[in-house]
Amino acid sequence: MSDRVIHVEELAREYLMGAERVQALRGLTLTIRRNEYVAIMGPSGSGKSTFMNLMGCLDTPSGGSYWLNGQEVSRLTDDALARVRNKEIGFVFQTFNLLPRATALHNVELPLVYAGTSARERRQRAEEALTRVGLENRMHHRPNELSGGQRQRVAIARALVNRPSLLLADEPTGNLDSTTSEEIMRVFAELHRQGQTIVVVTHEPSIAAHAERVVVLRDGRLDSDTRNTQVAA
Amino acid sequence: MPVFEAVRMALRTIAAQKLKSFFSLIGVLIGVTFLIAVVSIVQGMNVYMEDQFANRLIGLNTFTLRRQPGINTGNVTEETWRAWQRRPRISYDDADYVAERLHTPALIARYCADRMTLNYNGKVAKDIDLQGTEPSYFEIKNIGIASGRIFTPQEVRVGAPVLVLGSEIGEKLFEGLDPLGKEVTIRGLPYRVIGVAERRGTLFGISLDKFAVMPFRAPARRHICPLNILDELQIKAPNPDLMLTAMAETEALMRTRRGLKPSEENNFDLQNASGALEGWKKISTVLFTALPGLVAISLVVGGIVIMNIMLMAVAERTREIGIRKALGAKRRDILAQFIIESATLSTVGAALGIGTGIGLAFLVRALTPLPAAVAPWSIGLAVALGVLVGMVAGVYPASRASKLDPITALRAE
Known part of the structure; x- marks a missing residue:
C-alpha cells in the first residue's frame, strides 16, 4: 500500500457536450508504484488527456475512486485539490506554461509561493532545482530569452521544487526538435534514476520507449499494460 | 500570495503599458486632483480670509x-x-x-x-x-x-x-x-x-x-x-x-x-x-459640501474604468491563471492577486492625482495672493480612497478569475 503512488479503481469521467453525454473514461483500474516510470499512450479520444487531468487533480471523476499516496482525492474540494497539486504533483506541459514576464528563478519559486514558504528558503530551493536541471547560469533570464529545451528544463525545475511524489508530464517534447527531445528525456531518465516517480502522457512511441512501463488506453478503457524490456537510453 | 509580489507585478504591468495605464487611471487621477486642489485652495482661502482679510481690515481682537x-x-x-x-x-x-x-x-x-x-x-x-x-x-x-x-x-x-x-x-x-x-x-x-x-x-x-x-x-x-x-x-x-x-x-x-x-x-x-x-464661511461650506460629490463621481467613473481594465487583464491572462492554479494557487490566492493588482493600479492613479493636486495648489500660491497649503489629511484621504476604489473595482474581475476552471484556463491561448 505504502508504495502505491497512484491507485485508481473503476475511474470514470463523463462530460456533457450540449445535450450529448460523452464518456471519456469508462472504468479504469490501474496502480502506479513508487519510482515507476510510466508512459500513458493512446490515440486522440482514447481518454488519456482526461486521465492526465484526473491524475493531476485538475479535475474530479464522475465515478470510481482515486487514491494519491493512499489519500482518496476523488471527492476533495477545490481548495483541497489545489493543496494536493501544490504538494504532491509536479506538472510538465507540452507548451511549457511558464509565466512570460517572470524570470526562470521566479517561475520556479511560484509553487513555493503558494506553499507559503519563506522568501529566503524559496530562493534557495529554486536555485537548487535550477542547478539540478543544469540552468544555474540562466536563473535571471525570462522565458523568451531561453531556448525551447531550456524552457522545458525550467518547467521541470518548477515541477520538482516542491519535491512532489509524482512528476506528471503531458507531451513534454511535443514542441521540441528531436535533439532537444532526447536531451529532455535524458533529464527524465536521470530523475527516475534518483528515485522520482514519473508519468509521461504521449502519443509518440519514441518517447514512450524511454519509460519502463507503457500503458495504452483505447476508448476510455485500459487496452494494454506492458513492461519495456529494452528501455531506450 | 505575498502582497509585495502582486504589487510589483501590477507596477510592472503599468510600466509596460504607460499610455493605456494612464488612460485607465485618469478617472481616479482627476478625482484625487480635485480633492487635493480644492481642499488646499479652500483652506488657503480660509487662512487668507482670517489672517489677511478680516484681521487686517478689522484688526486682531x-x-x-x-x-x-x-x-x-x-x-x-x-x-x-x-x-x-x-x-x-x-x-x-x-x-x-x-x-x-x-x-x-x-x-x-x-x-x-x-x-x-x-x-x-x-x-x-x-x-x-x-x-x-x-x-x-x-x-x-x-x-x-x-x-x-x-x-x-x-x-x-x-x-x-x-x-x-x-x-x-x-x-x-x-x-x-x-x-x-x-x-x-x-x-x-x-x-x-x-x-x-x-x-x-x-x-x-x-x-x-x-x-x-x-x-x-x-x-x-x-x-x-x-x-x-x-x-x-x-x-x-x-x-x-x-x-x-x-x-x-x-x-x-x-x-x-x-x-x-x-x-x-x-x-x-x-x-x-x-x-x-x-x-465666506457659507461659501466654503458649500464648496466642502459639493466636493465629496465631485470627488465621488470621478472616483466611481475611475473605478468602473479600472474594473474594465481588470476584466480585460483577466481575459488576457487566463492562461497565467490556469498555470497558477495548476501549481497550487487556491481561489483566494487568485482573488487576492487581482484585487491587489487593481488596488495598486488605482493607488498609482491616486498618487499621480496627489502630485497634480499639489502642483495646482502651488500654482495657485505662486499666481495669486492665496496661501494655498496642502492639507496632510487630504493626502491621507486620497491614498485611502485610491486603495479603496481599486479594491472595490477589483472584486468582480478577481472573483471571475478565481472561479476559472484550471483545465479550460490552461488551454486558453
Missing part, C-alpha cells in the same frame, strides 16, 4: 460699533439695506458714552473716513482714503511708522491739521523728496505731513497703502463725516475672550443709551473678524 456692518461677504437684500439706512448714526456722544462706561480694558478709536483728493505742489493724488481718528488707531490696526511720528492726543483735541501718509502716497506726491514737514492741501486747506506709515502691501490685489490719517477733529472732517457723527468706534481688547466680553458690554451700553426694549432689535451693528467672515 477688535470689533467695530457702526450703524451697519462695514464688511459684507454675503448677500444683502435691498430691504435690509434700507432698514440699515433708517438707523440712527453713531454720534460723538455715543462714542463718549461707551468709552466712559466700558469696564473691559480696551483701546478705543473714534473713526471716520471717505475718499479725498490730496494736492502737493501741482501734483494730485486722487481717491485717497482720508481717515479721521485718534492715536490709538495705529495700534489697533497695527500700522507702523516708517518715518516721523503719529499725532498726539493734544493734536486730536485741538483738531490740528496734520497728516500721517500711507507709503504709496508719500512716494507718489513727493517722488523721492522727504515728505516730512511738507504741506499738502485737502480741498484748499493746508495740512502738514508729520509721519509716513510702513508699507502694508495688498489685499486681493488692492493696495492698502493709499491712505492718509488725520485727527478726527481736524478741519477736513466736515468733508468725510456729518457734524458730530462718526462712521465707527473701533475697540480692541487684549485677547479674544475679553473682546467678546467687551462686545457684550458695548451692546448692553448702546441698548441702554438708545432706550431699546428687550423685544427690539439692535439699531446699531457690532462686527468682529469672525462676523465679517460669515459670508
Whole structure:
C-alpha cells in the first residue's frame, strides 16, 4: 500500500457536450508504484488527456475512486485539490506554461509561493532545482530569452521544487526538435534514476520507449499494460 | 500570495503599458486632483480670509460699533439695506458714552473716513482714503511708522491739521523728496505731513497703502463725516475672550443709551473678524459640501474604468491563471492577486492625482495672493480612497478569475 503512488479503481469521467453525454473514461483500474516510470499512450479520444487531468487533480471523476499516496482525492474540494497539486504533483506541459514576464528563478519559486514558504528558503530551493536541471547560469533570464529545451528544463525545475511524489508530464517534447527531445528525456531518465516517480502522457512511441512501463488506453478503457524490456537510453 | 509580489507585478504591468495605464487611471487621477486642489485652495482661502482679510481690515481682537456692518461677504437684500439706512448714526456722544462706561480694558478709536483728493505742489493724488481718528488707531490696526511720528492726543483735541501718509502716497506726491514737514492741501486747506506709515502691501490685489490719517477733529472732517457723527468706534481688547466680553458690554451700553426694549432689535451693528467672515464661511461650506460629490463621481467613473481594465487583464491572462492554479494557487490566492493588482493600479492613479493636486495648489500660491497649503489629511484621504476604489473595482474581475476552471484556463491561448 505504502508504495502505491497512484491507485485508481473503476475511474470514470463523463462530460456533457450540449445535450450529448460523452464518456471519456469508462472504468479504469490501474496502480502506479513508487519510482515507476510510466508512459500513458493512446490515440486522440482514447481518454488519456482526461486521465492526465484526473491524475493531476485538475479535475474530479464522475465515478470510481482515486487514491494519491493512499489519500482518496476523488471527492476533495477545490481548495483541497489545489493543496494536493501544490504538494504532491509536479506538472510538465507540452507548451511549457511558464509565466512570460517572470524570470526562470521566479517561475520556479511560484509553487513555493503558494506553499507559503519563506522568501529566503524559496530562493534557495529554486536555485537548487535550477542547478539540478543544469540552468544555474540562466536563473535571471525570462522565458523568451531561453531556448525551447531550456524552457522545458525550467518547467521541470518548477515541477520538482516542491519535491512532489509524482512528476506528471503531458507531451513534454511535443514542441521540441528531436535533439532537444532526447536531451529532455535524458533529464527524465536521470530523475527516475534518483528515485522520482514519473508519468509521461504521449502519443509518440519514441518517447514512450524511454519509460519502463507503457500503458495504452483505447476508448476510455485500459487496452494494454506492458513492461519495456529494452528501455531506450 | 505575498502582497509585495502582486504589487510589483501590477507596477510592472503599468510600466509596460504607460499610455493605456494612464488612460485607465485618469478617472481616479482627476478625482484625487480635485480633492487635493480644492481642499488646499479652500483652506488657503480660509487662512487668507482670517489672517489677511478680516484681521487686517478689522484688526486682531477688535470689533467695530457702526450703524451697519462695514464688511459684507454675503448677500444683502435691498430691504435690509434700507432698514440699515433708517438707523440712527453713531454720534460723538455715543462714542463718549461707551468709552466712559466700558469696564473691559480696551483701546478705543473714534473713526471716520471717505475718499479725498490730496494736492502737493501741482501734483494730485486722487481717491485717497482720508481717515479721521485718534492715536490709538495705529495700534489697533497695527500700522507702523516708517518715518516721523503719529499725532498726539493734544493734536486730536485741538483738531490740528496734520497728516500721517500711507507709503504709496508719500512716494507718489513727493517722488523721492522727504515728505516730512511738507504741506499738502485737502480741498484748499493746508495740512502738514508729520509721519509716513510702513508699507502694508495688498489685499486681493488692492493696495492698502493709499491712505492718509488725520485727527478726527481736524478741519477736513466736515468733508468725510456729518457734524458730530462718526462712521465707527473701533475697540480692541487684549485677547479674544475679553473682546467678546467687551462686545457684550458695548451692546448692553448702546441698548441702554438708545432706550431699546428687550423685544427690539439692535439699531446699531457690532462686527468682529469672525462676523465679517460669515459670508465666506457659507461659501466654503458649500464648496466642502459639493466636493465629496465631485470627488465621488470621478472616483466611481475611475473605478468602473479600472474594473474594465481588470476584466480585460483577466481575459488576457487566463492562461497565467490556469498555470497558477495548476501549481497550487487556491481561489483566494487568485482573488487576492487581482484585487491587489487593481488596488495598486488605482493607488498609482491616486498618487499621480496627489502630485497634480499639489502642483495646482502651488500654482495657485505662486499666481495669486492665496496661501494655498496642502492639507496632510487630504493626502491621507486620497491614498485611502485610491486603495479603496481599486479594491472595490477589483472584486468582480478577481472573483471571475478565481472561479476559472484550471483545465479550460490552461488551454486558453
